[in-house]
Amino acid sequence: xxxxxxxxxxxxxxxxxxxHARDLPWRVGPVERAAGVRPDPYHVWLSEIxxxxxxxxxxxxxxxxxxxxxxxxxxxxxxxxxxxxxxWAGLGYYARARNLxxxxxxxxxxxxxxxxxxxxxxLKLPGIGPYTAAAIAAIAFDRPETVMxxxxxxxxxxxxxxxxxxxxxxxxxxxxxxALTPAVRPGDYAQAVMDLGATICTPKSPACGICPLREACRxxxxxxxxxxxxxxxxxxxxxxxxxVYLARRADGAWLLERRPDKGLLGGMLGWPGSExxxxxxxxxxxxxxxxPLPGEVRHTFTHFHLILKAHAATLPADFQPADLxxxxxxxxxxxxxxxxxxxxxGLWRGQ
DNA sequence: AATGCGGGGAG
DNA sequence: CTCCCAGCATT
Numbered sequence: 282x283x284x285x286x287x288x289x290x291x292x293x294x295x296x297x298x299x300x301h302a303r304d305l306p307w308r309v310g311p312v313e314r315a316a317g318v319r320p321d322p323y324h325v326w327l328s329e330i331x332x333x334x335x336x337x338x339x340x341x342x343x344x345x346x347x348x349x350x351x352x353x354x355x356x357x358x359x360x361x362x363x364x365x366x367x368x369w370a371g372l373g374y375y376a377r378a379r380n381l382x383x384x385x386x387x388x389x390x391x392x393x394x395x396x397x398x399x400x401x402x403x404l405k406l407p408g409i410g411p412y413t414a415a416a417i418a419a420i421a422f423d424r425p426e427t428v429m430x431x432x433x434x435x436x437x438x439x440x441x442x443x444x445x446x447x448x449x450x451x452x453x454x455x456x457x458x459x460a461l462t463p464a465v466r467p468g469d470y471a472q473a474v475m476d477l478g479a480t481i482c483t484p485k486s487p488a489c490g491i492c493p494l495r496e497a498c499r500x501x502x503x504x505x506x507x508x509x510x511x512x513x514x515x516x517x518x519x520x521x522x523x524x525v526y527l528a529r530r531a532d533g534a535w536l537l538e539r540r541p542d543k544g545l546l547g548g549m550l551g552w553p554g555s556e557x558x559x560x561x562x563x564x565x566x567x568x569x570x571x572x573p574l575p576g577e578v579r580h581t582f583t584h585f586h587l588i589l590k591a592h593a594a595t596l597p598a599d600f601q602p603a604d605l606x607x608x609x610x611x612x613x614x615x616x617x618x619x620x621x622x623x624x625x626x627g628l629w630r631g632q
Numbered sequence: 633a634a635t636g637c638g639g640g641g642a643g
Numbered sequence: 644c645t646c647c648c649a650g651c652a653t654t
């Protein structure tokens with residue numbers, strides 16, 4: 282049951298949000314919102330998928346490009362897979378892009394192009410988990426759902442001075458967040474907590490002095506805000522090594538592989554090469570006059586560091602190995618490549 | 633409950 | 644360097 286403290290907190294947050302809400306491309310302006318205009322579910326969904334484990338700054342341009350190229354969910358559903366993967370290239374977590382397309386096609390084929398408006402129905406769609414289902418239901422459909430993301434976890438841990446480390450504390454944090462979720466304007470409230478976490482209640486050196494919740498915050502009283510939430514220690518990242526091979530034909534075409542859908546960089550284009558192991562092992566995809574490119578590629582993935590040596594060769598214009606894609610000189614866009622592969626191309630350009 | 637999965641910005 | 648980000652799918 283909501284007590285008066287809860288009401289005070291959610292009211293203070295909404296009031297703060299009305300004055301300080303960030304102007305984000307997937308939001309409707311305050312004037313429209315006051316007139317009862319809801320944001321487009323397609324825009325909300327697209328932004329929420331992009332924002333999974335990704336900062337607003339990184340998402341902004343991608344969101345505009347996707348919307349310009351595919352203005353509706355029908356347009357996106359009809360897009361060729363490789364176009365969508367290419368447009369997603371550089372944003373990371375490529376399973377999101379594969380699930381984005383799957384989801385768009387389900388929405389078009391099974392829901393007549395309209396996103397379902399309940400948490401449970403949204404949760405069944407590809408790429409939509411508990412957080413995103415709650416966010417879309419609250420923001421686009423005005424449902425009183427409680428969103429739980431990294432921001433909300435941090436704000437709740439501090440507001441209630443919870444010292445139990447994540448992820449064990451998740452149920453308690455969720456309970457606290459649910460108790461604060463108001464019946465009115467749940468979508469604005471959800472975005473208010475996340476805005477607060479992104480701009481005031483930040484991971485390091487939070488701006489407690491200007492926080493709208495400073496009176497209620499128990500961690501501020503204890504002086505523990507900057508140390509919360511506590512997290513269980515994480516494993517160190519090993520370093521792996523490998524080789525990549527940049528083959529260019531005399532006609533300017535490049536030889537690339539499409540990586541399998543499962544696993545690292547799944548579904549993306551990349552240079553053929555060796556496995557990535559503890560020790561480097563050369564593995565040219567075919568016989569050629571390979572020359573080493575100066576320098577090396579250094580890149581860090583979620584769970585390991587990678588050091589790549591790159592090799593280049595020039596081949597006859599009619600050369601075409603069976604298992605590689607030939608990408609013509611004028612179709613080849615480095616921006617279609619994931620970042621590590623883009624870095625390897627950078628070595629070739631800089632040679 | 634643990635693990636795999638990108639990339640960039642802040643400190 | 645380390646940490647974190649509007650997490651999800653899989654095992």
